[in-house]
Amino acid sequence: MEKENNKDKMFEKYTWTIKDFSKLGSHKLFSQKFSIDDHLWRILIFPKGLNNMNHLSIYLDGGASVGNLAEGWKKFINFKLALINQINHKMTKTRETEHQFDAKNIDWGFSQFIPLDELHNPKNGFIVNDTCIIEVEILVSKLKQENEVDKPDNKIKDILTKHIDKPLPKETFTTFGETLDLKGLGKIEQHFFPLLEQVCSKHPSLLNSQKKRTLEYVEWAFTALGRVLHFLKTKMVKDMDEDACNHLQILWEELETFKFDLTWLEPHVQSALNMKNYKERSVEVKKLKENVSSLEMETKMLEEKMIETKVNLEIARRELTKISEGFVEYNLDDGLAYGG
Structure with a gap:
């Protein structure tokens, strides 16, 4: 230890x-x-x-x-x-x-x-x-323990109490074989609360859909929602490999079972799920761009070489014209004998 x-x-x-x-x-x-x-x-x-x-x-x-x-x-x-x-x-x-x-x-x-x-x-x-x-x-x-644990219940609990007509009944349920007395939303991870507060304020239907549900069910539902929101909040495009996409798909399917109105969230999830294909296509595009850039550079070099070759050709032509003036060509295979 x-x-x-x-x-x-x-x-x-x-x-x-x-x-x-x-x-x-x-x-x-x-x-x-x-x-x-x-x-x-x-x-x-x-x-x-x-x-x-x-x-x-x-x-x-x-x-x-x-x-x-x-x-x-x-x-x-x-x-x-x-x-x-x-x-x-x-x-x-x-x-x-x-x-x-x-x-x-x-x-x-x-x-x-x-x-x-x-x-x-x-x-x-x-x-x-x-x-x-x-x-x-x-x-x-x-x-942190002194500053936080004695604070009033998180705002998400207040939001739930405010929007649900009747206080949710006190529930008892069995976890790991032991009976626990469940009060509030203690099983929701604390770093989910700010995200849940934000979306519940913008989308009151999330709260309305959980009316008349048991506290245990509400806890599961908002935990599932918190997991998806936290995933989208903390992941980057570069993180979306096959394992990450599969994990998000599982979280999304679990969340859908709670019958929230998720029309506002689905485009973001689908966009994230498509990031794997985007990354693969991005790699292909990058390779093609590099290939095009390389060919463009090669073409430019060849064009410069062609211009240089044309100049040398023109110089050679002028020298040939100059040296050819008054020059009589002989057949090198002819004999040197004189006529008699």
Whole structure:
């Protein structure tokens, strides 16, 4: 375990080596507990996928000491989860997020971290000698924690309360086999909120379409919307390779299931999806432009050479005319005998 501390931040990396991975019988597995900032954490995985999603699911769990949490305990955490590639470290799969943990929201992570067939393919390097390695890097910003976690609920919650006729009922649902008391929209990643606030203000139908839905459903719906908006906000044209396009297509198809009016968003998504073809065509156009430029340069050189050759030809003609004056040509094969 690695640590790096200063007055305002605390960093820790914990590595979990899982041996005999193929022999795991459990659908849910915790790492050993590790401590940071006087709190116990664990890594939680679903090696056979969560809810039959056919993906490895990885989470950071803050509930290792949930029974001993002080009243009102909360902690804002920025963290990375990494699935180590043991053949080529540059191919390690890393996902980063942030979350405010409290007694009601003790775990956070990624349900679709990597497809199981990709994980188990021996050529990919994620499982070597039946061993899988997962790391978590945690950064606790004490200043951010003090300045942000005690702020009033985010504006998106106020917008939802304002636009939905009746307050959404208090819901309980099961996550990772534990019953959680869900209040607000705590499961929506915080960096989605500014994007959601902006589009909800411009497109009130997004809120109206979620009337009479359960809080759990609204949470899923706006998380799906936030993922697409965040993707479009953070990606650049150069990033849109085949994998990125496939990922965006999956996010878009998931979002469409929530029946939002997305006519305003669809052109942006389709434009992004077309960027792969644009990039391929752009490469072809660039090559052709370079070829045309090269031929134009070659043509210019040939034209200059032709002009020089014409000048030399004219000079040669004049010299020939001058030297030919009074010159009598003989047949060199004639004899030199004189006539008698």
